[in-house]
Amino acid sequence: MSPVQLDEKSLRTKSPRSDSPVHGQSTVVKNIPFGHYVFERLLNSGAKSIFGVPGDFNLPLLEYLYDEDLVANGLQWIGTCNELNGAYAADGYSRYTNKLGCVITTYGVGELSALNGVAGAFAEDVKVLHIIGVSPSRFRENEQFRSHNVHHLVPAIDSQQPPNHQVYFDMVKDRVCCSSAFLDDINTAADRLDQVIVDICKNSKPGYVFIPVDFADKLVSNKNLIQNPIIDMDTVIESYKDENATKIAGDRLLQWIYESNAPSVFSDLLVDRFNLRKELRQFIETADVWNYNTAMGKSTLDERNPKYLGLYKGAETGKEMQATVDSSDLILHFGPAKNEINCGYYSFHFNENARIIELSNNIIQFIDIKDKNASTVEEANFVSVLKYVNDNLDKSKLSFSYPPVPKSNHSCEYDNNDSITQKSLKEIIPNYFNDGDVLIVETGSFQFGVPNMQFAREMKYITQSFYLSIGMALPAALGVGCGMRDYPRSHIVDQALVPKDYIPRLILCEGDGAAQMTIQEFASYIRYKIPMEILVWNNNGYTVERAINGPTRSYNDIAPFKWTALLNVFGDFENKFNESVTVEKNDELVQLLNKWKSCKERANIKLAEVMLPVMDIPQELNAMLVNGKPN
Amino acid sequence: MSPVQLDEKSLRTKSPRSDSPVHGQSTVVKNIPFGHYVFERLLNSGAKSIFGVPGDFNLPLLEYLYDEDLVANGLQWIGTCNELNGAYAADGYSRYTNKLGCVITTYGVGELSALNGVAGAFAEDVKVLHIIGVSPSRFRENEQFRSHNVHHLVPAIDSQQPPNHQVYFDMVKDRVCCSSAFLDDINTAADRLDQVIVDICKNSKPGYVFIPVDFADKLVSNKNLIQNPIIDMDTVIESYKDENATKIAGDRLLQWIYESNAPSVFSDLLVDRFNLRKELRQFIETADVWNYNTAMGKSTLDERNPKYLGLYKGAETGKEMQATVDSSDLILHFGPAKNEINCGYYSFHFNENARIIELSNNIIQFIDIKDKNASTVEEANFVSVLKYVNDNLDKSKLSFSYPPVPKSNHSCEYDNNDSITQKSLKEIIPNYFNDGDVLIVETGSFQFGVPNMQFAREMKYITQSFYLSIGMALPAALGVGCGMRDYPRSHIVDQALVPKDYIPRLILCEGDGAAQMTIQEFASYIRYKIPMEILVWNNNGYTVERAINGPTRSYNDIAPFKWTALLNVFGDFENKFNESVTVEKNDELVQLLNKWKSCKERANIKLAEVMLPVMDIPQELNAMLVNGKPN
Numbered sequence A, B: 001m002s003p004v005q006l007d008e009k010s011l012r013t014k015s016p017r018s019d020s021p022v023h024g025q026s027t028v029v030k031n032i033p034f035g036h037y038v039f040e041r042l043l044n045s046g047a048k049s050i051f052g053v054p055g056d057f058n059l060p061l062l063e064y065l066y067d068e069d070l071v072a073n074g075l076q077w078i079g080t081c082n083e084l085n086g087a088y089a090a091d092g093y094s095r096y097t098n099k100l101g102c103v104i105t106t107y108g109v110g111e112l113s114a115l116n117g118v119a120g121a122f123a124e125d126v127k128v129l130h131i132i133g134v135s136p137s138r139f140r141e142n143e144q145f146r147s148h149n150v151h152h153l154v155p156a157i158d159s160q161q162p163p164n165h166q167v168y169f170d171m172v173k174d175r176v177c178c179s180s181a182f183l184d185d186i187n188t189a190a191d192r193l194d195q196v197i198v199d200i201c202k203n204s205k206p207g208y209v210f211i212p213v214d215f216a217d218k219l220v221s222n223k224n225l226i227q228n229p230i231i232d233m234d235t236v237i238e239s240y241k242d243e244n245a246t247k248i249a250g251d252r253l254l255q256w257i258y259e260s261n262a263p264s265v266f267s268d269l270l271v272d273r274f275n276l277r278k279e280l281r282q283f284i285e286t287a288d289v290w291n292y293n294t295a296m297g298k299s300t301l302d303e304r305n306p307k308y309l310g311l312y313k314g315a316e317t318g319k320e321m322q323a324t325v326d327s328s329d330l331i332l333h334f335g336p337a338k339n340e341i342n343c344g345y346y347s348f349h350f351n352e353n354a355r356i357i358e359l360s361n362n363i364i365q366f367i368d369i370k371d372k373n374a375s376t377v378e379e380a381n382f383v384s385v386l387k388y389v390n391d392n393l394d395k396s397k398l399s400f401s402y403p404p405v406p407k408s409n410h411s412c413e414y415d416n417n418d419s420i421t422q423k424s425l426k427e428i429i430p431n432y433f434n435d436g437d438v439l440i441v442e443t444g445s446f447q448f449g450v451p452n453m454q455f456a457r458e459m460k461y462i463t464q465s466f467y468l469s470i471g472m473a474l475p476a477a478l479g480v481g482c483g484m485r486d487y488p489r490s491h492i493v494d495q496a497l498v499p500k501d502y503i504p505r506l507i508l509c510e511g512d513g514a515a516q517m518t519i520q521e522f523a524s525y526i527r528y529k530i531p532m533e534i535l536v537w538n539n540n541g542y543t544v545e546r547a548i549n550g551p552t553r554s555y556n557d558i559a560p561f562k563w564t565a566l567l568n569v570f571g572d573f574e575n576k577f578n579e580s581v582t583v584e585k586n587d588e589l590v591q592l593l594n595k596w597k598s599c600k601e602r603a604n605i606k607l608a609e610v611m612l613p614v615m616d617i618p619q620e621l622n623a624m625l626v627n628g629k630p631n
C-alpha cells in the first residue's frame, strides 16, 4: 500500500508526445493480430490515452496496449475507477482534443455502466468510441453454446429460452450512437472498425464496436493502415465533401451577406466539435460582423473582438439583447444545437424580414422568414463551405450599417468581508482566468451563470449544457487532463496570444452534490498525475433541485464529505501533491485565487472547498426556471 | 458542514416498524393524487425504504414521500450518492426482504446510470421496481412540443428529426425487465402500475414504470388499494395458482419419490427468491433426503441437517461429490438457475438411469434420462406444488437405501504468525459467523470460496454469483441494512434457533478493486446509520483478472486508497461511529474477528483492511478457471 509517487518532472514538463498521428507505423502489407490493428488505428485517429476498466472479455485485447511501437508513440492505458467514469473521461478527452475519445469496457456489467456517459456524448455530439469485449464467438456460431447463459449476459425473460447474445447491441444501436458493429467475422473486422470511426468523425457522435474476446489474437491484414493511415475529422470530411454543393452553398451565403445591412453570426456547439473556431474567427474578423455565441458555443469566439456581443439565449438573455438580434437582417448560425436549453426553451426570435442561414456538418439551410421560404443544400457541409467563403469573400462588396448597440455595463458589487455568493462569484471568477486556460464546469447552479462571464483569451470551456448529467465533469476532467498532456496547448487557436512558456491550467468547478456521484476519480487524478485547480461549491446539497421543488426536503440533502481530505485519502497519503483549503469569505477566495493564478508550476492539485448559501442560485438559473415553466 | 449525528438509540433498537404491510390505509373510495397512490402501493408491497436520486422530472412525485400516514407506516427516502448505487441498494433490499426493492431516478441521466444495476437484478431474479420521472406529457401529446429536444433526452441521430420521447423505454422493454409501462393516460396509470408490480412478484424479475412529471399531482381513484390492498408474492401466486396443475405435478413428484431409492434435493436460487426456504427445509427434514445447494442456492438450506452434503457445481466440486450425485436415482432440483457459473460451465452430470424433476415458478419438468423422456406441467408453480407435497407426503411410502457418503475432512492448517491468505481465510472466516448473521460478499476472488464455507445456522447469504458486476455489493449492503431495519430478523426461518436478544450482524466482504467502483456509498452507511462489519481485501488490484491475464499489467492495477480513513472522510468526521484498522497476520485477524463476534452492540461500523498477497486466489476460483477454459 505504498502511495503513488508523483515525480515533479512528469508534472511540470510538456508531454514529449507529438501532435501528429503515427501513420507510417505499418509500411509493408502483412497480417497482424487484430488487437494490434485496433490500437494502431486508435492512435492514428488521435486517441493516445485509452480509458476503461478490464474484464475477462477484454483482457486479450488490452494486452496489445503494450506494444513497444505504440507505447513509444504515446499510447497509454488510463484505468478509471469504474466504467461510467471511463466514458465520461473519454468524452472529456474528445471534447478537449476534438479527436477520438475511446473507452473500453467488458460485456454487460461494464458497458451498461458506461452507457449514460455515452448517451451524454451522443446528446452533445462528442466523438466517443465505446469498445466492448464480448463473449467468445462460439456462443454465436456454435449451436451447442448458443443456449448457454454466459456470465455478464442477461438471460431471456423466459428462462427456458436461449439468451440473445447481442442484446446490448440491440439496445444501443441507432439510439445512442451514429454507428455500431458487433464483429462476427474476423475477415471484415478491420473494415467494420474503420467504418465506425469514419462515421464518428463524419457525424461527431459516438460509435460502438463489440469485439469477441477471441478476436484479439486473430490475424487481419494491415492494408487499411497503409492505405488510410489516418482517419480523423479532416481526412473524413475531405473524402466526402462535394465541391459542387460547397460552391452552391458558399456562393449563396456570400450573396446574402453582400445584400445584408446588419448580419449577425451565431457561433454554436458544432463550431467547436468540427474544429472550426479558427476559420470562423477569421471570417468574423475579415467581414467585421456582429457575433454572439449560444450557451453551447461558449469559448468558440474571441470575446475581445470589438463586434462580439456576448451570449444569446432567446427570452433568457433579456430584451436589450433581443432588440439587438431583431435589428439584424441576416443571421448566420454556425453549428446549431437545437434544444430547449441552448435555445432558451425555443424562444429564439428574429426580425420578420430577416434571412437565416443555418450551417452544420450535413446540411446548409437558407431560410427567408418574410418569403416563408426555406431551401437546403444537403450535400454541403459547413467545414468546406466556411473555407470556401473565407477563400472567396470579397470585402469590397460588404456594406453594413449597424445600429449602435447599447452597452450593458452590469457591474455587481460585493463586499470583501461578506460570505461568498453566486453573485460575488460572477465578479471574482472571471478575474481568476489566464489566457489559454481550460475550464470545465459541472452541471449545477453555478454552471448557468458561466456563459455570461467574460473569458480570458484562447480559453476552452467544457461543460455538459444540455444532457446535464451531474458527476460528468469530474471524470471528464481526467480525460481533459490527459488530452492536455497528449496534445499540449492544442486548444489555442492563435498561439501568439498566450505566452510561450505559459502552461495552461486545467480548472474544474464542481458542485458538492454532483461531485459525490463520481468522487472516486479523484484517485485517478493522483494516480495519473493530473495537475489542476478544483473549486468545490459546498452549498450543502442539491441546490438546483431545491430551487425547483422541496427546498428543505430530505431528498435534496446529501451526505457530508470532508472535501479537503479527499485527495489525501484517495492516494496522496503524504499530502505532497495537493493543497486543499476551505474558504468562506470573498476576500479569502480572491486572495487564494490570485495566488493560484500567479503560480507558474503545474506541480500539484489545488482544491478549494467554497462555502455557499444553501438556497443561493445565479440570476441566469432563475431566469431559466421562469422561462421554462410550462404554462 | 456538521457531521451526521448517529444516535445510539436508533442504532441499537429494533425498528419500531412492523412486518405487516399497511393495508387499510385507504378505506373509502375516493380520488387521491397519483403520487400518493404510488407510495401507498409501494408500502403495501413491502417497499418501506425507497432508494434513488432526485431530478426535476421526479421531484413532484418525491413530494408524496412525506405524507404523514405513509411515513408513520415506515416509508422512508434513502438518497444514494448516484443512481447505479441506488439500483444496487434496491436490489440488496429486495434480496434481503424478498419484497419489492424500489429505485427512483430521473429521465435519461439517472435511469441509464442505474441500468446496469437493474440488468443485474434481472439476471439474478430480483424484484426491483425502477420508477423513472420523465418529461411532461405535453411532449408526447402536443404536436408543438413533440419536436423539441428536452434536456436529459437524446436527440434523434438526424438532428432535423424530432426525438423519440420513449427511446429509453424502447431500450429496456423486454430486455432487462419482465414488465414495463410508460404511463400516458392518468386514467389507466394506477392499473398499469399495479400490473407491473404483479408481474414483478409473479416472475421475481425487475419492472419499469415511467411516470410523466405532471402525473404526480393528478387524481386517480384509490379503489385498487381497497380491492387489492396488498400486492406481494404470496397474494400474486395465490391468485394465479392452478389447483389442478398443482395436484398433477405434486402427485407425480410424490410417486417418483416413493419409487426412488436414493433421491437428492438440489436447492437453487429461486428457492430463496420465492421464499421457499422454510417449506423446502420442512420437506427435506420430513422425507429425510440427501440435500445439496448450488452456488446460487447457498444459505437456503440448514447446513446442520445430517443429510446436507454441501455444494454441487458439476466438474468444479470434484470427483467424490460427482460420485455421490451419480449414486442418486432421483434429483429434485428446486428453483434452478441455469447458467455457466452456477452449473460449472454446464457440467452437471447425473446417473444415466436417474429421473430429474426441475421445479420453478412457471414450469415443472419431469425428465426420465433413461427413457429420454421429458414432460412438463406448465401451469404449475413450485410454491404451490411444494406446499401440496408437504401436505400430502406419506412417509410410510418412502424407502431409501442411501450408499454411505465419503466424509471429506479437509482441514487446512495455517500458521498464526503468517500473513493472511485466501487459504487461511477459508478456516478463519467460518468461525467468525454467528447464527442468524447476514453475509454479503462482493464479486471477486474471495467470493468463489464462500459456497464451500460452512455457515452458521439461519444465515442469509447475498452475492451476485452470475451477473458478477463488481461494486454491486457495497451499495447493496446499504439496501440490506435498510431491509434488516425495516424487517428485523425476517430472514430467519426458525426464530428459535437464534437467541431472542441477538441482533443479527450485517457483514460485508469487499475487494479493493470492486470497492473503488462504488465507494461513495460509505457516506450513506454513515448518513443512514447502518451498523455493519466490513472486511476489505487489499490485494492491490484486480486479482481475479490477474489470474486470467496480465498478472503484472497496469490495467490490473488500481489507485491506492487509505481504506481505514474513508468512513471518517465520508461523514464520520469525529470517528465516533467507526473503528477502522489494518491487519496483516492471521492471529491479528482472528483476534479482531473474535472481538467483533462477541460484541453485542450494533452501534457502529467496524472496518478491517485485510492485506492479502497480490496473486493469491482461492482454490475454487482456480478450479473454475480450469473448468471454464474453452478448448
Ligand SMILES: Cc1ncc(C[n+]2csc(CCOP(=O)(O)OP(=O)(O)O)c2C)c(N)n1
Pocket: A443, A444, A445, A446, A468, A469, A470, A471, A510, A511, A512, A513, A514, A515, A537, A539, A541, A542, A543, A544, A545, B053, B054, B055, B056, B083, B106, B109, B110, B113
Ligand atoms: C445523473 C443525474 N442525476 C440527477 C440529476 C438531477 N440534478 C440536476 S442538478 C442536481 C443537483 C446538483 O447539485 P450540486 O452539484 O450540489 O450543485 P448545486 O445545484 O447545489 O449548485 C441534480 C440532482 C442529474 N441532472 N443528473
Ligand SMILES: Cc1ncc(C[n+]2csc(CCOP(=O)(O)OP(=O)(O)O)c2C)c(N)n1
Pocket: A053, A054, A055, A056, A083, A106, A109, A110, A113, B443, B444, B445, B446, B468, B469, B470, B471, B510, B511, B512, B513, B514, B515, B537, B539, B541, B542, B543, B544, B545
Ligand atoms: C462492473 C464490472 N467491471 C469489470 C468487471 C471485471 N472484473 C471482474 S472481477 C474484477 C476484479 C475485482 O477486483 P477486486 O475487487 O480487488 O477483487 P480481487 O479479485 O482482487 O480479489 C474485475 C475488474 C466486472 N465484473 N464488473
